[in-house]
Amino acid sequence: MELLESIRQVDTSSLVDRVEANLVELLQVRKLKVGDSIPTELELSTSLGVSRTVVREALLRLRMMGLIETKKKKGTVITSPDLFAILGKSMNPHILDQETLKEIFEIRLVLEIGMADFLFSHITPEDIKELKEIVENEPETAKDYIFDIDHEIAFHGKLYEITGNQTLKKFQRMLLPVFDFVNNSGLLKKNVTLNKFVSHKGLVDILENGSPELFRNAMRNHLENHFQRIL
Numbered sequence: 001m002e003l004l005e006s007i008r009q010v011d012t013s014s015l016v017d018r019v020e021a022n023l024v025e026l027l028q029v030r031k032l033k034v035g036d037s038i039p040t041e042l043e044l045s046t047s048l049g050v051s052r053t054v055v056r057e058a059l060l061r062l063r064m065m066g067l068i069e070t071k072k073k074k075g076t077v078i079t080s081p082d083l084f085a086i087l088g089k090s091m092n093p094h095i096l097d098q099e100t101l102k103e104i105f106e107i108r109l110v111l112e113i114g115m116a117d118f119l120f121s122h123i124t125p126e127d128i129k130e131l132k133e134i135v136e137n138e139p140e141t142a143k144d145y146i147f148d149i150d151h152e153i154a155f156h157g158k159l160y161e162i163t164g165n166q167t168l169k170k171f172q173r174m175l176l177p178v179f180d181f182v183n184n185s186g187l188l189k190k191n192v193t194l195n196k197f198v199s200h201k202g203l204v205d206i207l208e209n210g211s212p213e214l215f216r217n218a219m220r221n222h223l224e225n226h227f228q229r230i231l
Contacts, residue, residue, distance in 0.1 A: 019050055019058040027067070027078065034080045038068065084170045091174050093181035102230065105182040108175045109226055111168070112156065113219050116212040118163040123207055127162050131204045134158060138200065152176060155200045188229035198222040 023044070032038065041059070045052045059076065062068045066081030093101060134154050153176060160169040182188065198218045206215045220227075 015050060015054050016057045016061075019048055019054055020061050022048060023058055023062060024067075032078050034078050036078050037074055038076050038078065040075060084167075084174060088174055091178065093178045093185075096178075098187055101178060101182050101185070102187055104175060104178045105188075105226075106230060108172070108179050109223050111172070111175075112159070112223065113216055115159065115163050115168070116215040116219065118165060119159060119207060119215065120212045122164045123162050127158070128204065128208050131155070131158055131200075131207065135199075135201045135204055151200070152179070183226075197224050 023038075027038070038044075039047070041052050041055050044055045044059075048055065059068065063070075066079060066083075066086060068076050069079045070076050090096075091104075096104070137154075138151055156176075157169075157172065160172040163169070198221045200222075203215070203218055203222060206218050210218075
């Protein structure tokens, strides 16, 4: 048994895997910034002691991740990856496992309760006016729905916009289709007693006259029926 414990685990990663890891480490060690050039394929091949083919494959992976790109007269340079373009390719509810889908559903609930302070820091009278118009255009029965994709996109999308956080807004656009899918997929508890909850109109009233703390509590209440289905 002691002999087995002393045996080092075999490194099963490919040469390209190891070169890719070395290149990422190189970017960190040299503290390269967006726009900085990286060594050429030949220079990397010589430095790492591998073929140019291996280096080329490793660079292709970094390029696919959006970490590098090739520019005229500058060669290969560091770029800021479009995280959501990359993530969006795999954020398909039809190919994600059930546990991941449920956890994504939970992420959106957390985000919307936590945005209160950002909303109150950025909201304007024009925003309030637009939110009221969105609510007025909802059918009367909207207050009895626990989720409707069209209402959610219009109202909650506006809330994300008001926060002024563009990354948060992009993330919301990606989450909504998953949220809608999970809501209608049967993954959540079905036999839940629906309680009265704060409507979109109620949330607007608090945004106009209340405080971040009141809004957090109201949003938690607004989402209460969803919480009942996952807890």
